[in-house]
Amino acid sequence: MSTFNEQVTAFIESYYKPLDEKLDELRKENEEKGIPIILKETESFLSLILSLIRPGQILEIGTAYGYSALFFARSLPESKITTIERSQKMIQVASANFENFQGGERIDFRTGDATEILDQMIQENAIKTSPCFYDFVFIDAGKSHYKEFFDKAEKLCNPGAIIVCDNILMHGWIVDSSFEGFKRHRTNIKYMKKFIEYIKERADLTVSLLSSGDGLAIIRLNNERKD
Template sequence: MGANLDITEKLQNYINDFGLSLHPVQQEIIDYNKTLGDIKRMQIDPTQCHFLHLIIKVSNIKNVLEIGTFTGLSALTISLALPDDGKLIALDKDEETNKISLNFFKKANQDHKIQTIIKPALESLKELENNKFDMIFIDADKMNYKEYYEKSLKLLNKGGLIIIDNVLWHGEVADEKNNDKFTINIREFNKFVSEDKRVEQIIIPLGDGMTVCRVL
């Protein structure tokens, strides 16, 4: 019976050598985030960049909504994968990180594809209720994950995808002794999604864990 490999740093470097290369501005964002201290954890992992790129390409996705943008790595990743007439709406409430991300988008010549909205995401989602998307990427405050998920379902085209980050929560979701509020919230959210008959879903152990849901 096959088993998942433990990905060592050496093996990850090998994988990187034979996989997709990051755009120079993607690497610039990663390098910038390294200067931010512990808050850099809000960034997606480069392996997740590659996954998002591929899923957008193979699924012919054109219209994407992102909930939670930080300094723009995931948004830029999504935009680079979209066709020239593709569109990304990126939601975040932080004006300062938005300014930083906009500079990166412009530097990568992707600003024409990306619209940012700066306000609490739940407010923006209400305003977008007449829009339809092919894919929604959720990577924002964890305590609102269920609300983001429910609102996202109403905004997706049939067969559309919801991709949710941080669902393994540093591995703590599997530790029954860990009962802090964030771990409990993610654990309960994962259970809710796994029982949701409106979607078919899998958890992929990339980065901090990603759930991929396809709307039925």
Template sequence: MSNIVNEVVEEYIRNNIKRYDGILKEMESYAEENHVPIVQPEVAKFLEVLVKMHKPKRILEVGTAIGYSSIILCKDDDNRQIVTIERRPDRVVEATNYIDKAGLKDRIRIIEGSAEEVLEHVDGQFDMIFLDAAKGQYMNFLELSIDKLKFGGVLISDNVLYKGMIAADEYVVRRKKTIVKRMRTYIDYINKKDELTTCVIPIGDGVAISYKG
């Protein structure tokens, strides 16, 4: 159980989601078999609905993994461009292969490197930013990217409830205390920052959506 919602509710939601086929289904199987973290089914569908509504033309993603969420964010608009950052060379290779296979290599640009080092060199403005990388570094990622988010843009932060540990000390694993402390600081910050309007949604491992304006 995730400690985010009742597992019966979670199971009901997932059983009623229209699942992906083709390359995305292949990626889901690969991720499960190889223990690669990708967005959970209800979060994937949330992202798909959100981009259909918001219609962003440029998206910045921190945390590519194998490119699963990059493809979801990109697939409904032939003119959308994504810049995505991944620090692990092996994941960059895997993501590149899947993105090529999906026919999106001209629209999804992968930058290899640590986000803390790469973000300050990323040019241009973005309509959406998706944070899905090291949970203990979200404040750093935000500080380096918030000025790149346009007014009227949307910030999505995944895994912000972290198996319920962020919400309740009784769930906190001792070795995760630092991550929990930093994520609580991050959530407090995006909820109180004047230029952001934020809502934390208890789906997947917790998702925060923030509107800049």
């Protein structure tokens, strides 16, 4: 990225305010250990959008150490969060964090591959007397599977729900193949481009692509639920 972008990011980040001290410590621990975590800019944006929507039920795909799930839980004390993670190493640490942090008791931690877990959740809903539908979804897992995650998550959403997808610009590779690292991530980039085309073509969605952080897609589901 250019110096201009680095300066802009530093400027924006200088206005970042952590939600509370414990989350700030957890962010620092994640960053020191190189654990992937929502960028500060992304967190600020999510904070605003959550305060506007005030979703009762939140679904997250991609937990890592549980930072963003705890951020959702602690931002909205009335909310319930379901988060999905498949890596054993992440599951261990996230489970401990959910035990130790206030708000963790409202997190339903589903472990396994998200495509399978989402299918299970769709099936569970079909037989439940009071099925669980989400008002807000955050997609932040395998970058080549966003379309699958989106299509399945959509079936678990209330009409009017908002789905936010992180990292859609993929360090700028989505627009410029000369950026370092492009070749290594070619497949993910191809699938991310296809996903962006797909949401753009869907007339029943309102889509906004933002360059905040590593790029965000903000999607509103305008139609009735798809079965």
